[in-house]
Amino acid sequence: MVNQDELKKMAATEALKYIKSGMSVGLGTGSTVKFFLEGLSLLVKDGMKITGVPTSVETARIARTLGITVNDEFTGKIDIDVDGADEIDPSGNLIKGGGGALLREKIVASNSSMVIIIADEMKLKEEFIGAFKVPVEVFPFLHRNTIARIEELGGKCHLRNNGNFVTDNGNLVADCDFGMIKDPARLESMIKLIPGVAEVGIFTSLCDMIILGTPGGHRTIKIKKV
Numbered sequence: 001m002v003n004q005d006e007l008k009k010m011a012a013t014e015a016l017k018y019i020k021s022g023m024s025v026g027l028g029t030g031s032t033v034k035f036f037l038e039g040l041s042l043l044v045k046d047g048m049k050i051t052g053v054p055t056s057v058e059t060a061r062i063a064r065t066l067g068i069t070v071n072d073e074f075t076g077k078i079d080i081d082v083d084g085a086d087e088i089d090p091s092g093n094l095i096k097g098g099g100g101a102l103l104r105e106k107i108v109a110s111n112s113s114m115v116i117i118i119a120d121e122m123k124l125k126e127e128f129i130g131a132f133k134v135p136v137e138v139f140p141f142l143h144r145n146t147i148a149r150i151e152e153l154g155g156k157c158h159l160r161n162n163g164n165f166v167t168d169n170g171n172l173v174a175d176c177d178f179g180m181i182k183d184p185a186r187l188e189s190m191i192k193l194i195p196g197v198a199e200v201g202i203f204t205s206l207c208d209m210i211i212l213g214t215p216g217g218h219r220t221i222k223i224k225k226v
């Protein structure tokens with residue numbers, strides 16, 4: 001029996017093959033990315049030169065502890081971004097933000113030439129995403145009104161940790177249940193249009209490649225972006 005951590009590590013290890021010396025590397029957030037950071041630190045110790053662009057304070061802290069150079073103020077296109085996800089559909093649409101880092105994760109992904117998502121195979125859904133509640137980062141100011149407007153789109157939202165979860169950006173996270181999401185791109189843009197929303201954890205047209213850990217070995221899915 002292969003456990004979930006071994007599957008995460010398998011995906012992370014495969015993603016390391018895409019990292020070359022001299023690259024700028026978006027560093028995602030979460031337990032799967034932690035395995036990637038550990039592997040990356042070994043490459044750095046062997047002489048690889050990379051600049052990490054962290055998607056959270058926690059990732060920056062882990063990376064620095066492991067001896068990986070990080071730059072929070074990177075300018076220009078990031079060569080490659082490696083991040084995890086909470087749910088993935090076969091077209092590469094994602095739900096992210098389980099760790100609350102969705103805003104910086106989306107900024108880094110959208111500024112990267114290539115985005116690789118690493119996960120255990122349980123994260124890949126056969127058809128639609130939506131079993132995992134959609135995290136939405138909202139500004140604290142009038143946040144109840146913002147959440148009411150998100151709910152007008154058909155979701156049922158709960159403030160994470162009763163409002164005691166605060167993101168790296170000083171905002172709150174509402175976890176919103178929309179059921180199965182048939183049109184993720186449309187829902188993403190509808191939520192994003194609401195004033196008071198900082199970011200929504202639906203990621204469409206950003207992922208280039210998914211690497212899954214499976215009991216039979218890693219599985220790579222290349223995504224053709226629309």
Ligand code: 5RP
Pocket residue numbers: 028029030031032033083084085086095096097098099100101102105
């Ligand atoms: C954090 C994220 C993570 O990538 C997502 O929650 C997956 O985490 P894990 O690898 O621990 O399952 O979006 O905001």
